[in-house]
Amino acid sequence: ETGVTQTPRHLVMGMTNKKxxxxxxxxxxxxxxxxxxxxKKPLExxxxxxxxxxxxxxxxxxxxxxxxxxxxxxxxHLHTLQPEDSALYxxxxxxxxxxxxxVLTFGAGSRLTVL
Amino acid sequence: xxxxxxxxxxxxxxxxxxxxxxxYQTSGFNGLxxxxxxxxxxxxxxxxxxxxxxxxxxxxxxxLSRSKGYSYLLLKELQMKDSASYLCAVNPGNTGKLIFGQxxxxxxxx
Numbered sequence: 001e002t003g004v005t006q007t008p009r010h011l012v013m014g015m016t017n018k019k020x021x022x023x024x025x026x027x028x029x030x031x032x033x034x035x036x037x038x039x040k041k042p043l044e045x046x047x048x049x050x051x052x053x054x055x056x057x058x059x060x061x062x063x064x065x066x067x068x069x070x071x072x073x074x075x076x077h078l079h080t081l082q083p084e085d086s087a088l089y090x091x092x093x094x095x096x097x098x099x100x101x102x103v104l105t106f107g108a109g110s111r112l113t114v115l
Numbered sequence: 116x117x118x119x120x121x122x123x124x125x126x127x128x129x130x131x132x133x134x135x136x137x138x139y140q141t142s143g144f145n146g147l148x149x150x151x152x153x154x155x156x157x158x159x160x161x162x163x164x165x166x167x168x169x170x171x172x173x174x175x176x177x178x179l180s181r182s183k184g185y186s187y188l189l190l191k192e193l194q195m196k197d198s199a200s201y202l203c204a205v206n207p208g209n210t211g212k213l214i215f216g217q218x219x220x221x222x223x224x225x
Contacts, residue, residue: 041217
């Protein structure tokens with residue numbers, strides 16, 4: 001496979017459940033990101049990892065817990081979510097973190113519905 | 116604060132030309148990106164501007180005026196497959212942490 005792959009594509013969970021979103025990139029990139037995309041709102045940056053170290057946590061509630069075990073994989077662990085957390089969660093990667101022309105390659109997203 | 120504005124929706128006719136505007140106010144500027152996102156799919160990179168002027172890539176062109184905090188994406192010879200959301204994003208610094216606008220949903224009609 002090439003590019004950025006996200007699983008599952010769709011997830012429905014109750015507020016008391018624990019689930020995880022997975023992202024894998026086959027591009028040899030060093031930086032990975034989690035974005036939240038809600039209807040009619042700009043993409044919100046949640047977490048950034050560079051060389052497996054977290055470099056950004058944009059005031060995200062602790063019910064979202066990221067994990068980056070290596071430079072190719074990124075997880076978002078979910079627990080005790082709220083209905084307002086229902087959104088499309090996009091994973092992205094880029095060659096590095098710095099520089100102006102830092103092109104992001106996105107996955108197709110995981111559509112999360114919290115009941 | 117950081118703010119990026121673009122129209123929410125636009126409609127155009129197949130074969131026509133459409134211009135999608137983006138204005139930005141950010142703490143810094145290190146380039147502006149345009150991405151295309153079809154429904155249910157990943158956003159894909161279209162263009163990057165860091166200097167003033169027009170960048171042309173086939174049917175798509177992107178323009179930047181840094182002094183005005185303004186960019187536009189120009190789509191020529193519109194095709195039905197161009198129906199998508201177009202996301203404007205600014206890199207305000209040197210960290211790759213892009214700030215996105217809410218996106219413009221373009222509907223191309225026959």
